[in-house]
Amino acid sequence: xENLERAEAWGQASSGMAYVFRPSTPSGLQAVFExxxxxxxxxxxxxxxxxxxxxxxxSERILVDLERMNRILAWDPASGIVEVEPGxxxxxxxxxxxxxxxWPPVVPGTMFPTVGGCxxxxxxGKNNWREGTFGKHVLEFEALLPTGEYxxxxxxxxxxxxxxxxxGLGVLGCFTRIKLQLKRVHSGQLDVxxxxxxxxxxxxxxxxxxxxxxxxxxxxxDCFAGGRGVGRGxxxxxxxxxxxxxxxxxxSLRLDHQDLPDTFFGLVPKSILWxxxxxxxxxxxxxxxCLARYLMAKRGHGHRFKQSLxxxxxxxxxxxxxxxxxxxxxxxxxxxxxxxxxxxxxxVQILRLCQARGLPSYLGVTKRHRPDDFLLSHAVDxxxxxxxxxxxxxxxxxxxxxxxxxxxxxxxxSGRFYFAKDSTLAPESAVxxxxxxxxxxxxxxxxxxxxxxxxxxxxxxxVFEPLSIREKFHNRAESQTLHSPS
Amino acid sequence: MTATxxxxxxxxxxxxxxxxxxxxxxxxAALARRLAAEGFDLxxxxxxxxxxxxxxxxxxxxxxxxxxxxxxxxxxxxAAPSLLESIARDLEGLDLFVYVAGVMFPHxxxxxDTENDLLTLKVxxxxxxxWCNPVTLRFVRAGQGQIVGLGSIAGDRGRRAIPxxxxxxxxxxxxxxxxxxxxxxxxxxxxxxxxxxxDTDMLKNAAAVRGPVSAERAADMIWRAIRLRKQVVYxxxxxxxxxxxxRHIPSFIFRRLNL
Numbered sequence: 001x002e003n004l005e006r007a008e009a010w011g012q013a014s015s016g017m018a019y020v021f022r023p024s025t026p027s028g029l030q031a032v033f034e035x036x037x038x039x040x041x042x043x044x045x046x047x048x049x050x051x052x053x054x055x056x057x058x059s060e061r062i063l064v065d066l067e068r069m070n071r072i073l074a075w076d077p078a079s080g081i082v083e084v085e086p087g088x089x090x091x092x093x094x095x096x097x098x099x100x101x102x103w104p105p106v107v108p109g110t111m112f113p114t115v116g117g118c119x120x121x122x123x124x125g126k127n128n129w130r131e132g133t134f135g136k137h138v139l140e141f142e143a144l145l146p147t148g149e150y151x152x153x154x155x156x157x158x159x160x161x162x163x164x165x166x167x168g169l170g171v172l173g174c175f176t177r178i179k180l181q182l183k184r185v186h187s188g189q190l191d192v193x194x195x196x197x198x199x200x201x202x203x204x205x206x207x208x209x210x211x212x213x214x215x216x217x218x219x220x221x222d223c224f225a226g227g228r229g230v231g232r233g234x235x236x237x238x239x240x241x242x243x244x245x246x247x248x249x250x251x252s253l254r255l256d257h258q259d260l261p262d263t264f265f266g267l268v269p270k271s272i273l274w275x276x277x278x279x280x281x282x283x284x285x286x287x288x289x290c291l292a293r294y295l296m297a298k299r300g301h302g303h304r305f306k307q308s309l310x311x312x313x314x315x316x317x318x319x320x321x322x323x324x325x326x327x328x329x330x331x332x333x334x335x336x337x338x339x340x341x342x343x344x345x346x347x348v349q350i351l352r353l354c355q356a357r358g359l360p361s362y363l364g365v366t367k368r369h370r371p372d373d374f375l376l377s378h379a380v381d382x383x384x385x386x387x388x389x390x391x392x393x394x395x396x397x398x399x400x401x402x403x404x405x406x407x408x409x410x411x412x413x414s415g416r417f418y419f420a421k422d423s424t425l426a427p428e429s430a431v432x433x434x435x436x437x438x439x440x441x442x443x444x445x446x447x448x449x450x451x452x453x454x455x456x457x458x459x460x461x462x463v464f465e466p467l468s469i470r471e472k473f474h475n476r477a478e479s480q481t482l483h484s485p486s
Numbered sequence: 487m488t489a490t491x492x493x494x495x496x497x498x499x500x501x502x503x504x505x506x507x508x509x510x511x512x513x514x515a516a517l518a519r520r521l522a523a524e525g526f527d528l529x530x531x532x533x534x535x536x537x538x539x540x541x542x543x544x545x546x547x548x549x550x551x552x553x554x555x556x557x558x559x560x561x562x563x564x565a566a567p568s569l570l571e572s573i574a575r576d577l578e579g580l581d582l583f584v585y586v587a588g589v590m591f592p593h594x595x596x597x598x599d600t601e602n603d604l605l606t607l608k609v610x611x612x613x614x615x616x617w618c619n620p621v622t623l624r625f626v627r628a629g630q631g632q633i634v635g636l637g638s639i640a641g642d643r644g645r646r647a648i649p650x651x652x653x654x655x656x657x658x659x660x661x662x663x664x665x666x667x668x669x670x671x672x673x674x675x676x677x678x679x680x681x682x683x684x685d686t687d688m689l690k691n692a693a694a695v696r697g698p699v700s701a702e703r704a705a706d707m708i709w710r711a712i713r714l715r716k717q718v719v720y721x722x723x724x725x726x727x728x729x730x731x732x733r734h735i736p737s738f739i740f741r742r743l744n745l
Contacts, residue, residue, distance in 0.1 A: 399498070
């Protein structure tokens with residue numbers, strides 16, 4: 001009772017109460033696992049709580065917040081191999097290694113998630129088609145299983161477990177030690193190109209032609225644009241500078257060069273910028289903001305400039321507390337991944353349906369991806385479209401119905417989904433994209449590693465628990481028919 | 487566009503959750519029906535399980551909500567915190583807590599029955615405190631929630647026919663007032679219902695019946711008080727005036743009245 005706290009989805013559209021524990025050492029973590037085994041109350045794992053939906057929530061049960069297990073255990077500046085505890089944040093990591101000329105090979109759009117969380121969700125960056133997901137760069141990890149055992153995994157030694165626990169939503173075990181290979185950088189600057197894009201076809205075509213010469217690609221979509229301009233927006237492409245291109249690499253690799261400016265136009269403190277966004281956070285106001293942004297993008301077409309690594313990669317941190325513009329009921333994000341041949345058609349259908357329902361997305365982002373070997377993989381050889389939706393008191397039901405209809409479009413185009421963002425996916429849709437076989441392997445692993453089903457999250461109970469119950473029921477029915485005397 | 491049951495499992499569309507103590511009959515059962523009609527998921531607590539289960543079946547059928555039954559005797563105050571934990575887990579949260587459990591023994595001018603009097607205080611007051619404390623802790627941590635306690639106009643003055651009942655309700659009302667003052671900064675609402683005569687089984691034990699309202703009418707008025715986040719509400723409303731008069735009758739007159 002004393003540990004009862006409120007835990008929110010990062011998008012703030014849902015929240016719940018949980019019994020929160022914050023161990024600072026592996027033995028502390030073991031003690032919480034023991035408590036769960038003794039009481040039978042399930043445990044959920046939470047890093048920085050940066051998943052948009054319910055992935056890091058475990059309402060009315062035990063929630064282990066891993067942010068205090070945040071030590072960097074070993075660092076070798078010669079090889080770029082770092083060993084960290086799961087609560088180390090991406091920010092902590094890059095600040096620690098940048099001075100030695102290294103950078104995490106894959107970073108999400110914000111620097112605040114923990115490494116453990118990035119691994120449980122197997123996050124990607126703006127270079128997914130080149131570098132793969134975060135898990136691709138893990139050399140080895142150690143994890144505590146709900147039974148109290150430790151396992152050490154490498155991609156070679158135990159590929160099945162390695163590819164299931166990474167992206168395993170934190171329901172198979174808790175990472176306690178993670179060894180990562182970082183990427184060599186010669187400059188703290190990126191060479192950035194900005195292009196304005198008239199529609200979705202052009203967006204994906206341009207990304208396709210840019211991807212050979214550029215290491216990072218990200219597209220912004222004006223989701224309000226209709227007619228022939230559906231999918232219009234802007235592409236930012238970026239490359240690391242090579243050995244010679246940065247005249248003063250020792251300068252640009254210093255941390256103070258990376259710090260994001262704390263004022264906007266040198267005048268408005270950025271910490272209060274969200275207050276200026278708030279009045280526009282409605283369908284008309286945001287349409288104007290998007291239009292203005294598109295016109296600015298048009299003026300800046302072909303503009304080439306230098307940006308610091310942090311500024312380019314952590315775009316979402318540019319306006320601090322931006323989610324407060326969605327106050328009081330928050331936002332949800334809907335992200336889908338569609339193979340390249342059908343992506344444009346699917347994305348146009350999606351954007352048009354949102355507009356037709358009167359539920360335009362306030363922020364649309366496209367990225368390029370490639371498939372990978374992880375069990376619960378979200379990536380395809382194609383593109384993703386991420387959409388932010390404002391939640392209001394009156395639109396909840398329509399929003400959920402819209403999300404289900406978007407799922408149909410995505411599944412019809414052999415698309416996939418991503419649990420770090422998800423708040424709406426139905427169990428059937430999860431089977432639809434992961435396939436019954438993957439789900440069965442997941443359940444088999446879960447039964448082996450966590451026989452008492454002690455590791456759970458709200459997401460697990462929403463999407464996977466119903467499938468697991470159905471499967472058990474199905475199995476029992478089958479074995480009964482097999483054994484029934486005929 | 488109608489939302490399916492699976493949609494209501496989604497936190498985005500989840501229904502509000504209410505816990506009622508003393509829900510098997512009378513005002514409690516009527517309020518359960520009213521809250522079910524308003525789309526609440528319910529946890530109903532009482533001693534009599536068969537009645538509770540029948541009510542839960544009826545409500546989940548009629549309104550498509552989740553209604554769960556728990557057997558519990560409010561005299562078992564030590565059991566309240568852990569039962570609250572498991573109820574919150576089963577309901578997946580809690581937004582509204584209502585304590586309507588109460589007893590009133592028939593008036594007997596010659597009896598001074600300690601056992602009955604203590605039981606009255608245990609059920610009406612001590613049980614309420616045992617539940618309100620852990621519920622309040624939860625609501626304060628959540629920064630939201632509403633607590634509703636059922637007081638009585640009998641709590642306004644010491645009534646000759648029902649000393650223990652008067653005292654139990656007066657104590658409960660004072661406790662609720664203090665609780666309200668204590669949590670008002672944390673976004674938690676505490677509502678005291680001061681009921682006049684309501685047509686329930688308890689009324690059979692009343693010394694005199696003066697124009698009672700039906701349990702359904704009482705439930706409507708309690709729901710209104712919940713919706714408007716009222717602090718103190720008399721039901722029926724006209725009793726607010728009567729209550730004011732009763733509170734201000736000087737003792738040298740009051741003790742000679744047949745109230």
